[in-house]
Amino acid sequence: MQSDWYIRRHLKLRHLQLLVAIDDLRNLGRVAASLNITQPAVSKMLGEVEKGLGVTLFERTARGVNPTVYGAALIDHARTVLGNLDVARAELRDLLSGASGKVAVGALPAVAPTLLPRSLALLKDRSPGTSVLVREGTQESLLQELLRGKLDLVVGTLPGRAPHFEEKVLYEDRFRLVARRQHPLAGRTRVTWSDLREYPWVLPPVGSLLREPLEVTFEEHGLAIPRNQIETLSVHVISGYVESTDAIGCLREAVAHRYQALGALAVLPLDLPKMLGPVGMTWSRERLLSSSARLMMKCLENAINHRASPRHARASG
DNA sequence: TGAATGTCGGAAATGTATCC
DNA sequence: GGATACATTTCCGACATTCA
Numbered sequence: 001m002q003s004d005w006y007i008r009r010h011l012k013l014r015h016l017q018l019l020v021a022i023d024d025l026r027n028l029g030r031v032a033a034s035l036n037i038t039q040p041a042v043s044k045m046l047g048e049v050e051k052g053l054g055v056t057l058f059e060r061t062a063r064g065v066n067p068t069v070y071g072a073a074l075i076d077h078a079r080t081v082l083g084n085l086d087v088a089r090a091e092l093r094d095l096l097s098g099a100s101g102k103v104a105v106g107a108l109p110a111v112a113p114t115l116l117p118r119s120l121a122l123l124k125d126r127s128p129g130t131s132v133l134v135r136e137g138t139q140e141s142l143l144q145e146l147l148r149g150k151l152d153l154v155v156g157t158l159p160g161r162a163p164h165f166e167e168k169v170l171y172e173d174r175f176r177l178v179a180r181r182q183h184p185l186a187g188r189t190r191v192t193w194s195d196l197r198e199y200p201w202v203l204p205p206v207g208s209l210l211r212e213p214l215e216v217t218f219e220e221h222g223l224a225i226p227r228n229q230i231e232t233l234s235v236h237v238i239s240g241y242v243e244s245t246d247a248i249g250c251l252r253e254a255v256a257h258r259y260q261a262l263g264a265l266a267v268l269p270l271d272l273p274k275m276l277g278p279v280g281m282t283w284s285r286e287r288l289l290s291s292s293a294r295l296m297m298k299c300l301e302n303a304i305n306h307r308a309s310p311r312h313a314r315a316s317g
Numbered sequence: 318t319g320a321a322t323g324t325c326g327g328a329a330a331t332g333t334a335t336c337c
Numbered sequence: 338g339g340a341t342a343c344a345t346t347t348c349c350g351a352c353a354t355t356c357a
Contacts (some may be wrong), residue, residue, distance in 0.1 A: 014325095027342095027343075028343070028344065029342085029343065029344090037325090037326060037327085038326065038327055038328080039343085039344080040326080040327070040328080040329095040344090040345075040346085040347095041325075041326045041327070042344095043343095043344060043345060043346090044325090044326080044345085044346090045325085045326090047345080047346095060333095060343085060344060060345090061334080061343090061344095064342095064343075064344095065343095065344085
């Protein structure tokens, strides 16, 4: 088979970098500038790879180039190979410098204030030299970054059997309604849905994971979506706004109890149905995990077991 | 060790599609 | 149909590798 022989004998990293650059820039002139070679060299190199493999990798147009199905398939693998080499290079550099590695974690607002700090504390206990980058965002944006190799793993509501990703459940969590401590409903032993009708709300934005199940819950209890509302996913904004107004907010149970323990908010005595899937870790199926990333995952799992421990309760309170 | 061969990339000319 | 943007081809030199 021609392509098999060519890949084993002739395909080089330089070619993989070229394919990825062409896919990124879609213009041979700009690719040449980015690789510090001339445009004809790019054209020729691409032509040689295509000839060697016996397939057309990019469709040439007057406005640039676009990958064919063969090109797209090879580019996916090229990104994986280059990404894995980045991981290997980073690990080697860290070993040589005496550091213990680096891990980039994406966190959904649901876990950023609770699970993640405990996991980071465990990680720092075990490997003080490991540096950690934590990036907060929406599930969609974080998964995109994960796919691009900018993050090692994402912690939060699991996407659920998405292609390209592996996932592991950490724990099941429900949502709770919260209000300020002096809120008229805060001292009650029982709150009904009709009690909530007259108050302003902080709701998750339209299109977010939680919005639709919350709307369904409103409907099931005969309530219209509140007109007096603000929309945000930011735990800081939710807690801050709820704390300073009569608004009702909706937070993950662990986060709600944390704010209650801090004396900032009250958890209202009203059970919500299970609205979202479990919280867990998601990582790319196509990239190697660094040893630091694997350690971080271990710490996340251990942090679940430490949730009720007195030491960590003190540390987080 | 030196010739043959392979690889890489540059300069210039040329081809092609699109836009006005 | 000319201007423009972008890709391809041809020719060439520099350097590395292979092999007798």
